[in-house]
Amino acid sequence: MDLKDKLKRLLDSPYRDFLGEDDLQNEGELLTLRQRLELIYRRSRQEQGLAGKVSAPKRIEELVQGRVEETPYGQCFVREIDYSPGYCHGEVSLSTLLEVTPESCCKLTGDERFNQWQHSKAIFVDTETTGLSGGTGTFIFMIGLGYFRGEHFHLWQFFARDYSEEMAILHLVESLTKPFQFLVTFNGKQFDLPLLQTRYRLSRMDTILHQLSHFDLIYPSRRIWRLRLENCRLSTLERSLLGVVRRGDVPGEEIPQVYFDYLRSQNATLIARVFYHNAQDILSLVGLMATICLLYHKPFSQGEWCGEDFYSLGRLFHQLGEAEKGSRCYLQALNSGIPAHLVPSAFKALSFIYKKNREWDKALKAWDDLLVLGEREFDLFPYEEIAKYWEHQRHDYTRATEVVERALLHIHRAKEELLPDRYAAMERALEYRLRRLRLRVQGKRWY
DNA sequence: GAGGAACACTGGATAATGGA
């Protein structure tokens, strides 16, 4: 959409009512987009009876406790907050993070450098920017950075009061980052880190941020809570898992506009709320990381997790090679109750684990449960597995043949419910297996 | 040793997703 289209859309929008006849006659001729926006803003204020009541713009120094810091690259505004041990973000104490183990971090990130994990070596980073596009036109105006100093959690917020102060905040962040080994973000691999690297490059400055071992919390969060929550945004996760309720926050999508308004008006009233937003995000990183890692470390001993969470955890453990924990989670999921469409998958996953461990009785039980579920919606899987068991483990070809015959009978009955291609493929596979088994029953070679 | 079944692994295609 080019500028002309945007202007057209604006003129077609409800804001059109704020324009007078004279303004509309000049449409598309003399007024620049900026002038038009000013006009809309002025008329909007008139409509609201606010014209003439504009109070003096409030400077950031008046609204946010902080200081102006001098750097070789100029000035910027800095705020520091210290959170004492036991400070709770929502329902989670920040010091819970001290219980996070290197093994959990290692497994969840797949990065062996997390073997060296120490909470005191980690920084939690979140940026506020002028947009999402991530190109050279997106500017970072605030960087929040938190870390543990002993049991205290210390938060720094670096704010560029205009574009010229970006280099100063980048410089301060870089000097503060140097002692750390681990970086924790939410969607930082995709958003914060590439953007920071671009800004450092454009400023002809170096950064070690990309060399740190990076724990991006978005990926384990999605793996664990994607099924239960409507989405896996940080705001949803913190509300649902940490019990955080934000008051007076600025929604993320409004932040660029708040900054642009601040640059134009020099009124920092809303920017103070961006400081709050950024601080909340950083605290949520701490709470979320603690929650994920402790859940991974001790899935059955903390929190009130529901069936879907245990199902997702089962998959996570299974994928990460921890079959025993995986099977316990699947069982817990089935006991706690999960949506009907997940039940067959849980039994299948359980049967895979039992089969691999050669726990045949348990595997057979899982396949039998699947057969019962298959009365409602046909599934070939349990029949095939039971037939394989009798053929390959017990060498009872007659029993295996009976199972395949039952499966064939069942798919013939279920023909109407199945897609023609799917039905034909199932029938082919079963008849092939049946031919082979019948030859084996007769003691003949099948190849 | 040949042949087949099952399984593990890999790569490609596709879809979903979140950041401000």
Next chain:
DNA sequence: TCCATTATCCAGTGTTCCTC
């Protein structure tokens, strides 16, 4: 709106194990 990352699915290939 963009787009890197991840998950998922599927097909193809290689390996292992077992039977005869």
